[in-house]
Amino acid sequence: MKIAMVGSGYVGLVSGACFADFGHDVVCIDNDPKKIEALEKGVMPIYEPGLADLVETNVRGGRLSFSNDLGSAIEGAQAIFIAVGTPSRRGDGHADLTYVYQVAKEIGEKLSGPAVIVTKSTVPVGTGDEVERILSESGTPHKFAVVSNPEFLREGAAIGDFKRPDRIVIGAEDDFGREVMSEVYRPLFLNRAPILFTGRRTSELIKYAGNAFLATKITFINEMADLCEKVGADVQDVARGIGLDNRIGAKFLHAGPGYGGSCFPKDTLALLKTAEDFDSPVRIVEAVVKVNEARKRAMGRKVIEALGGSAEARGRKVAMLGLTFKPNTDDMRDSPAIAVAQALDDAGAIVAAYDPEGMELAKPLMPWVEMKANAYEAIDGADAIVIVTEWDAFRALDLNRVKSIANTPLMVDLRNVYDPADMAEKGFTYIGVGRG
Template sequence: MRHIAIIGTGYVGLVSGSGISDFGHKVICADIAEEKIKMLQTGKMPIYEPGLDELVDRNTKAERLSFSTDVGKTIRDSEVIFIAVSTPQSENGEADISAVTAVAKTIGQNLNNRKVVCTKSTVPIGTGKLVTSIINENNPEKMEFDYVSNPEFLREGSAVKDFLWPDRLVIGTESEWGFEVIRDVYRPLYINETPIVHTTVETAELIKYASNAFLSLKISYINEISALCEKIGADVHVVAKAMGSDGRISPKFLHPGPGFGGSCFPKDTIALVAMAKNKNVPMRTIQAAIETNAHQKKRMVKKLQALTGDFSGLKIGILGLAFKSKTDDVRESASLEMVGSLLNAGAQVKAYDPEANTSFAEFYPQITYCKTWEEAVKDTDAVAVMTEWNEFRTIDAKTLKNLMKSPIILDTRNILSRKELQKNGFSFDNVGRPMETK
């Protein structure tokens, strides 16, 4: 059992901390946000993630996991320190690593014996050298430490599973001792023969950006194909399925929709382009994916407008506010573009999301938030399905029509039966699929 510090209790820190404690280690998750720590100490989750509350509860009861606002003491009491603070997008597109550098300074000031410092936050290439220099500058006793880059690959909505059963572990370090310590932290995964990529710090830092950018490319690519499908009468789902059956391509992330969002893909693609630009290496494909994604969100607004005409004075129901199902994260969600456009055009908006009403209200407090999808669609002139929650998949077309003022619907996730919508007289549209003829 090792004593582990996780600095930052956001999405990455909380999932990582609870997961590592589940491996049998003693973990303290530290954060300067007092309210968040108070919530966690009383068993309340600051984010919605399936299975996370059970994981945290199990390990706090076993006294392997605890929470603190005393970052310095947490560092002094630990053998391994994971930096897991937020790196939001800055004004120039690059990642803002001010929180990372602040933690590095605190680590330097509190080193009291040899430790491993490991960054899990998504950071620009070269951050490892910067963190190392900041720790050294603030380490008057010249205590020894070893630096490791260990990027996370967690999907919101399945992060617990992704952490406990990952596809691979990336450990970037020039220190053999640091590598062995981090491998020991993940010993249960090592025993289960999870592939471990042992590489340099810089390579590990780039692997994270390269992975997210490639997945973003796949999403933007299939969304562009969906637009072509609409023009020629092809079915994008059949196209994607046939493409995905090719082992060189795979079916993952070939799902058409309203455009990607969340805390990673939009931020990381822009940051990669900005980093590459600083090195005079144009990332044309990634830039195209960014532009396609922005266009796709606007295209959904135009699709709804083609069904309704002028938005002014209309009452529109929005089903789904999170950027995808199984999360309450609305950052860069396609619903932000949709709702903003509707309000600017003079429409009234009613909305429902099983988990994201509260987080969306931080952006648009003026719309009406509902407790059920039935309430959200009642007496509306049109409805847009924006998130693929399971409860929306089973919506009965006849019931939906009876609740609405006008039977008009935009299904941006292609989860409703086209046959049933046609049967019940809906005027509707979706993404990349023709009308059913059978």
């Protein structure tokens, strides 16, 4: 089957490469000529483990190609995926659907045969209806169906998530859409991946509801961490104790500096706006958004307090280990590290940082931070060491070396990577999250 993937960013490129690896003929389309040129040279626009090799294998096999000419690229495609960005709209927080609708209009004008148009981008309820209207008004004589097929890819584990999904959600309103999508995902039938067919609006809401629920779990355990610090309990044991209840589950119960990234912040906000539009408020999600934003800045204050307060923090050097919102990605969008670094700068601290993949994208977001070549360069002469992102490279630091080059053996571990007793034994002042 020929598949056209409009948008060669994170979702489009990963999905296109994986579809090609299943044996489909895939062309990834983007309106940025420089991106297409780079992809044709094997240069990835994002960091995702295994993606460069997957792309290279399928380009070499003739199953994956790239284009910035939408008209020729969609010719003969039975499934055309829309995988463009839907960032939060400035001013009101609604998902910005400008790119989705522009692509829909262009597809309608250039459609050359029967096809299913699939919204892979995360879009609010009712977007598929508008895409269908745009296609109908384009005057295309060809049969088409509009389907919702949300992505559930975790940055850093996206290829595995695509190839071994815990579910595939397809929102279709007719047999044509369902039949074509069944053929698209037929290779996954062998893995017995659960495929859930729903109505289009239900499918659109599933994505937002799922992300909002996971964001709620993160925020809940973060508030429990604060309570643990007050009462002298250990949040990691609390998380394990409740996570063993299979009605709750252990995932997303890791206390830390709050959620960030490309999905949770914008999707929770978009869900709030949708709820407002339909006069059906979601109070829990409202609280989650407010608490999470406050938490990021609070983690900066936690470091300042560890240094002895604002007066003592001025002029002191802080080493930040990790800048991306999670490990195994270079994504800096809404990373808690930004708020932590800003709070430290506001207090007059000198901030040095190291991240294995995110420093280039971090530089324009925090120009006052000194980027270092490795963790030990950042730690050298530091009065406090802060673990912000739990990269594997930070899980087994040479603590004797750290102690010898740091000005003060003080570690604020915002991801609870290290054991408090071990750190105390090695002569560190250690402060974790939710470990009273």
